[in-house]
Amino acid sequence: xxxxxxxxxxxxxxxxxxxxxxxxxxxxxxxxxxxxxxxxxxxxxxxxxxxxxxxxxxxxxxxxxxxxxxxxxxxxxxxxxxxxxxxxxxxxxxxxxxxxxxxxxxxxxxxxxxxxxxxxxxxxxxxxxxxxxxxxxxxxxxxxxxxxxxxxxxxxxxxxxxxxxxxxxxxxxxxxxxxxxxxxxxxxxxxxxxxxxxxxxxxxxxxxxxxxxxxxxxxxxxxxxxxxxxxxxxxxxxxxxxxxxxxxxxxxxxxxxxxxxxxxxxxxxxxxxxxxxxxxxxxxxxxxxxxxxxxxxxxxxxxxxxxxxxxxxxxxxxxxxxxxxxxxxxxxxxxxxxxxxxxxxxxxxxxxxxxxxxxxxxxxxxxxxxxxxxxxxxxxxxxxxxxxxxxxxxxxxxxxxxxxxxxxxxxxxxxxxxxxxxxxxxxxxxxxxxxxxxxxxxxxxxxxxxxxxxxxxxxxxx
Amino acid sequence: xxxxxxxxxxxxxxxxxxxxxxxxxxxxxxxxxxxxxxxxxxxxxxxxxxxxxxxxxxxxxxxxxxxxxxxxxxxxxxxxxxxxxxxxxxxxxxxxxxxxxxxxxxxxxxxxxxxxxxxxxxxxxxxxxxxxxxxxxxxxxxxxxxxxxxxxxxxxxxxxxxxxxxxxxxxxxxxxxxxxxxxxxxxxxxxxxxxxxxxxxxxxxxxxxxxxxxxxxxxxxxxxxxxxxxxxxxxxxxxx
Numbered sequence: 001x002x003x004x005x006x007x008x009x010x011x012x013x014x015x016x017x018x019x020x021x022x023x024x025x026x027x028x029x030x031x032x033x034x035x036x037x038x039x040x041x042x043x044x045x046x047x048x049x050x051x052x053x054x055x056x057x058x059x060x061x062x063x064x065x066x067x068x069x070x071x072x073x074x075x076x077x078x079x080x081x082x083x084x085x086x087x088x089x090x091x092x093x094x095x096x097x098x099x100x101x102x103x104x105x106x107x108x109x110x111x112x113x114x115x116x117x118x119x120x121x122x123x124x125x126x127x128x129x130x131x132x133x134x135x136x137x138x139x140x141x142x143x144x145x146x147x148x149x150x151x152x153x154x155x156x157x158x159x160x161x162x163x164x165x166x167x168x169x170x171x172x173x174x175x176x177x178x179x180x181x182x183x184x185x186x187x188x189x190x191x192x193x194x195x196x197x198x199x200x201x202x203x204x205x206x207x208x209x210x211x212x213x214x215x216x217x218x219x220x221x222x223x224x225x226x227x228x229x230x231x232x233x234x235x236x237x238x239x240x241x242x243x244x245x246x247x248x249x250x251x252x253x254x255x256x257x258x259x260x261x262x263x264x265x266x267x268x269x270x271x272x273x274x275x276x277x278x279x280x281x282x283x284x285x286x287x288x289x290x291x292x293x294x295x296x297x298x299x300x301x302x303x304x305x306x307x308x309x310x311x312x313x314x315x316x317x318x319x320x321x322x323x324x325x326x327x328x329x330x331x332x333x334x335x336x337x338x339x340x341x342x343x344x345x346x347x348x349x350x351x352x353x354x355x356x357x358x359x360x361x362x363x364x365x366x367x368x369x370x371x372x373x374x375x376x377x378x379x380x381x382x383x384x385x386x387x388x389x390x391x392x393x394x395x396x397x398x399x400x401x402x403x404x405x406x407x408x409x410x411x412x413x414x415x416x417x418x419x420x421x422x423x424x425x426x427x428x429x430x431x432x433x434x435x436x437x438x439x440x441x442x443x444x445x446x447x448x449x450x451x452x453x454x455x456x457x458x459x460x461x462x
Numbered sequence: 463x464x465x466x467x468x469x470x471x472x473x474x475x476x477x478x479x480x481x482x483x484x485x486x487x488x489x490x491x492x493x494x495x496x497x498x499x500x501x502x503x504x505x506x507x508x509x510x511x512x513x514x515x516x517x518x519x520x521x522x523x524x525x526x527x528x529x530x531x532x533x534x535x536x537x538x539x540x541x542x543x544x545x546x547x548x549x550x551x552x553x554x555x556x557x558x559x560x561x562x563x564x565x566x567x568x569x570x571x572x573x574x575x576x577x578x579x580x581x582x583x584x585x586x587x588x589x590x591x592x593x594x595x596x597x598x599x600x601x602x603x604x605x606x607x608x609x610x611x612x613x614x615x616x617x618x619x620x621x622x623x624x625x626x627x628x629x630x631x632x633x634x635x636x637x638x639x640x641x642x643x644x645x646x647x648x649x650x651x652x653x654x655x656x657x658x659x660x661x662x663x664x665x666x667x668x669x670x671x672x673x674x675x676x677x678x679x680x681x682x683x684x685x686x687x688x689x690x691x692x693x694x695x696x697x698x699x700x701x702x
Contacts, residue, residue, distance in 0.1 A: 006637065006640070007636070007637040007638065007639045007640055008639070010637075010639055010640045010643070011639035011640075018643075026622065316624070318625050318626045318628065318644045318647075319637070319640055319644070322640045322643045322644060323640055357507075357633070357636065357637075358637060358640075359630070359633070360594065360626045360628060360629065360630025360631075360633045360641075360644075361505060361594075361595075361630060361633075362594035362597075362626035362630070363594055363595070363597045363598070364594070364597075364624055364625070364626065366597075367597055367598075367624075377546060380504065380505060380507070380543070380546070381546070382507075383505070383506065383507030384507040384508075384509045385507075386507055387506070387507035387508055387509075388507075394636060395635065395636040395637070395638075396506060396632050396635075396636040397506075397632055397635060397636070398506075398508070399502045399503040399506045399508050399511060399632070400503070400508055400511050402498075402502055402503065403500070403502070403503040403508065403511030403512060403514055403515050404511070404514075405497070406466070406497040406498040406500070406515045406518065407497070407514045407515050407517075407518040409494070409495035409496070409497060409518075409522075412497045413494075416469060416470060419470055432635075433632070433635045436634075436635035436636075436638050437634060437635055437638075437673070439638055439642075440638065440642040440674065440677060441642070441645075441670065441673030441674050441676075441677050442672075442673045442676040442677050443673060444471045444472075444669065444672070444673070445471075446470065446471065447470065447471050447472070447473045448469065448470045448471075449469075450473035451464055451468060451469065451473035451476040451477060452469070452492075452494070454473065454477055455476075455480065455492050
């Protein structure tokens with residue numbers, strides 16, 4: 001993705017787009033808050049419980065993965081492990097080639113974006129179709145999703161209607177119902193023609209080997225019902241210990257993501273076709289993806305792996321609302337992305353080391369996170385790592401001098417007296433941060449030392 | 463602890479803090495060697511520099527007395543940020559000891575001293591901007607409790623109240639465009655509620671909002687909660 005500092009990207013964004021993103025995010029956030037607080041007396045307690053279950057799973061991930069693998073195999077599922085994006089893509093291609101499969105339909109899954117699966121398969125002659133409406137539009141536009149849950153939050157219906165016209169899906173009409181119907185008509189044929197259906201998973205229960213898919217449009221049911229083969233690509237952090245804990249997560253996920261009590265479809269997928277399960281696919285594969293996750297697991301940033309990809313932290317984030325998802329130059333935008341993307345970048349960490357700085361550390365994200373991830377703490381930790389590894393400081397002023405001053409009380413007092421000079425300094429010769437401050441804001445009059453002398457004088461009087 | 467912002471710009475807020483505490487019967491000391499809570503360097507990722515500042519603070523504020531601060535942000539730095547900063551350092555115990563004694567002013571009044579109402583009058587419509595670093599602390603409720611106990615004060619709600627003002631320390635200069643857009647939006651929401659005054663427990667937010675409002679030529683009266691409490695006291699003394 002194009003390298004452009006986040007603040008510059010945000011400044012160039014059109015007012016129309018900025019407003020779409022802000023209003024869309026705020027509406028989602030308000031609905032989330034209302035529904036959660038209507039339904040639960042202590043939302044924070046539930047978030048903490050969910051966070052603890054996830055953290056527990058992560059800390060015993062090796063044994064839960066083994067358990068899940070065993071259960072899945074017992075249900076006739078072929079289980080693969082992919083160390084990185086390349087291995088995962090190759091794994092999918094191998095399965096397709098072994099079946100002579102040429103056409104694939106897929107549901108929405110961020111992991112496929114992360115490993116850039118579709119461009120890879122298309123290069124190898126596989127025809128792929130996104131079937132989630134938002135992702136389908138992204139695919140038509142050769143764009144990228146800008147939000148984890150709402151991939152086209154940055155687009156309005158006029159833009160979409162123009163795309164449909166250009167791609168031969170009918171004359172210009174921006175009525176939402178018409179757009180949706182046209183996509184459905186187009187995709188219906190694709191489901192029937194497809195050789196393979198590909199999905200991710202929101203959860204995998206280690207106890208039962210069940211895959212859980214949380215969706216709204218019904219497209220995933222078509223994806224998984226029509227084709228004879230189902231491939232699921234799943235991040236290893238999607239495991240939960242047992243079916244019972246799903247009750248905690250399913251109660252939180254849809255409410256946090258969209259303010260729904262439950263998504264329209266919650267699918268429990270129990271394996272390949274067998275005598276006991278005549279409805280399953282002929283062949284089913286689960287590819288567990290690592291792609292940097294076990295490395296993160298061994299660090300002080302491991303809490304980020306609890307993430308359910310609900311998008312609540314994006315919706316509430318004031319920086320995301322101004323900048324929009326593409327500003328983050330990575331698959332995972334917003335607060336969670338500012339932590340996860342540089343970590344998953346591995347050796348290219350420094351290229352994304354500016355993301356953790358794109359935050360006022362206001363903590364709104366941590367307040368809404370359904371698995372209680374201390375995102376601001378992780379952001380500060382990553383800033384420290386960036387500094388240690390020599391990340392370019394960008395526009396962030398160095399605080400070394402200030403800190404030195406702040407550990408020398410005599411110099412500090414002297415500086416309090418000298419600050420007045422700034423009031424008389426032409427702006428052009430002021431230090432950079434002061435000039436940057438005064439681009440759009442006034443600076444109050446310097447009153448350095450005034451409190452100290454007041455306090456001293458009244459001490460003498462007493 | 464007076465905070466670097468009050469030390470440099472907002473002496474009246476530090477004065478009001480002293481007067482409010484003395485009204486409650488506290489003896490206030492001001493260690494002259496104090497400087498800063500270390501947050502600017504901590505947030506910028508310059509942890510060795512931040513530790514130097516914090517070690518100085520531990521030295522300056524040695525003892526058992528509560529350290530009362532007219533800022534939820536500096537208080538959160540001492541009670542939370544500093545714990546992360548020193549988690550692998552040999553002197554983490556001293557940092558923790560300081561952290562447990564650090565109080566934001568109104569939290570100290572309400573939860574620390576158990577005072578839940580304030581004498582006097584403050585006439586006008588007040589919009590309370592909850593500073594972000596008071597999230598998860600007692601400050602939000604404490605300010606609200608004290609302000610609502612004043613006679614003549616009308617508490618007004620405004621839209622998107624949980625949103626940040628866009629200051630964020632160095633963020634305000636490193637991400638100037640996003641920061642001013644956030645601040646302008648906050649001003650829009652605040653001013654739409656037609657308050658007579660905007661109150662916060664942190665001068666950093668008010669520095670940002672005031673700076674923007676002045677540049678944009680929008681009238682804005684902003685006070686620290688300590689100033690409101692001090693002014694209410696003055697009114698009760700006049701009334702007696």
